[in-house]
Amino acid sequence: MTVNLSRKRPQCHSTADMEIDARRSVVLVGSPNVGKSVVFGNLTGMYVTVSNYPGTTVEITRGRLADDSRAVAITDTPGMYSLLSITEEERVARRVLMENRPDMVVHVADTKNIERMLHLTVQLLEAGMPLVLDLNLMDEAERLGMRVDTKVLKERLGIPVVATVATKGMGMDELKKMILKEDILPSGPPLRYPETIENAIADIAKNLDSSYGISKRAVALLLLQDDHEIWQMVRDREPERYALVDAIVKHARERFADPLNYIITIERQRFINTLIEDAMDNDQVKGIPFRERLSRLSMHPVAGVPIFLGIIYLLYEFVGVFGAQTAVDFLEETVFGQYINPVANRIVSSIIPWKVLQDLFVNEYGIITLGIRYAIAIILPIVTTFFIAFSIIEDTGYLPRLAMLIDRVFKKIGLNGRAVIPVVLGFGCDTMATMVTRTLETRRERVIATLLLALAIPCSAQMGVILALLSGSTKALGIFVMVMGTVFLFVGFLAARLMPGERPLFYMEVPPLRWPKLSNVLTKTYTRVEWYFKEVLPLFILASILIWAGRITGLFDLVIKVLSYPTGWIGLPPEASKAFLYGFFRRDFGAAGLYDLKTSGALSGVPLVVSIITIALFMPCIAQFSMTIKERGWKMAVGMAAFIFPFAFVVGYLVNLILNGLGVVL
């Protein structure tokens, strides 16, 4: 037996350099952060070989486990969530399984997230792997009040199941013994899919002549799930049968309104749900810890709404009251009002004698006095406080829960659940979210999601300024949230009725709730603010230049005059029309225009709330509009704009009418 041993240091050997000679090979697989490397370390000791997988920078670690009678080569693979690969690491891990034909595959799973982990277990069984399930991090799961009956899992899955705490060495002897002494036979697929899919699997398998290193059933499933690498493999290995396989997959796809990947994932989830129900100790489940209870409540269709509103309120207090009232007042009134603007006016007037050119840099709409002032004095403190709050929310794991909550609300109004992802992303940036709508499968979903994003989802920057505008009146905040929520549900409901179609289930992995880390929050906030400013400052300066050019040509005044009619109809002063024009450039630029009017005293009370609601519903910014054109085409983008523009003013008009009719004082 020849073994090339080295200290645990990355070395660039090719796989051909490996000289670990063992008749028996075992591969460890599992998601990232499940303690796979610790399990590997426990099994192999400190002498291992690290090499790059050929043609990639992904590292594969190999080691050896031996006793008096047997030696086993152990391979640790990169993190893999699923056999359906997304990342390079996952592709490499899959190739290791396909090329090595191991005698045993040990799936290392995080017990506290067993529900998510079992998806890979199911896929490995479908792939015909001789599998052992290692339920690692058992101590953490027990601390959360979870108790998993490994016997039930063993019986139902037909494979050995070992409970371990690799960091403490617990259960490792049993695992070592299993690896050295037991011969595992593949147990076969644990579940059956709907008949159409099963028929397609059988037809595809019949037409696959080559060997793939995994079962033909698994290859067929990956083809049905549209895995590009597997498609390429089949194209290369089965040139004569490829067209037939392609026809079988297309035929199966046509039989379902939803993508087959979705149908297959949901079927696996159903199987896992029943398995978990039987394998988890119900008495323990009753004693759910506070964090888990909070997690469930935050996704509950009834309890989740007040939690969401509570978060919005805290956000409002932090951004609107602290960020806007303290920091903005100082920067706007003291720094810019008393120092920068007067000094800039004086310098520019002394250098440039022509009033027209002076206006480009200073005075009412100059680059310094409008563009840079908006960016630094108004937007900077507001978005910084908003990004601090957003980073905290992100770090706690609330965002996927918000997605699940919105999904449940979506179902009530008959909308498709998967549209939730771009809608949640829209709270960050609507332009990016509009691009993400392309990942939705049907035209119906894409159109509805794009419309809702353009109409009723304020982006993070606009949201920050809106919260600042609403500062000082929780009643105004309540009215804003209520109107926006009603519009969102009403338009979504209407759109879903006008465009009927399938409303399938939505499935998303939900990570555990956790305390945010200060270093993470600060890093994320700084990175976001820096990124935001790099993007926003040139645009604000460009907007100032365009306004300046518009004023010279008279176009600016003409547009302001045209816009002053609808703003007048909704009870706003003529100056408010400028803010709506700014809103075309960027949503936050428009909201900053309203902020200016508020601080000058030109806008307050009911008209202020009406203007905020109208500008939030109003046209998307230029970037989002051009993205809508790109993604949905000219006709659809113009059609949406033609609906949104009057709709925003109609809603503003109605809100003004109702609030004044009820005698509401804000």
Next chain:
Amino acid sequence: MKCPLCGLEFNQEDGLKGCSGCKSMGACGLIKCPNCGYEVPAESGIVKFIKRWRKKTDESK
């Protein structure tokens, strides 16, 4: 890095692959999760510098 929305762990290089078809071609400085499409800004140069400096300090202790 880890996606804050769906929890997928991926390399920054994988996060740039989702940008094909976008006009800015990755110049926006955002990293897109290859699974759900959630975008986060790439780590700032200053943050990277501070992390490297802290790592060096820790190693020298």
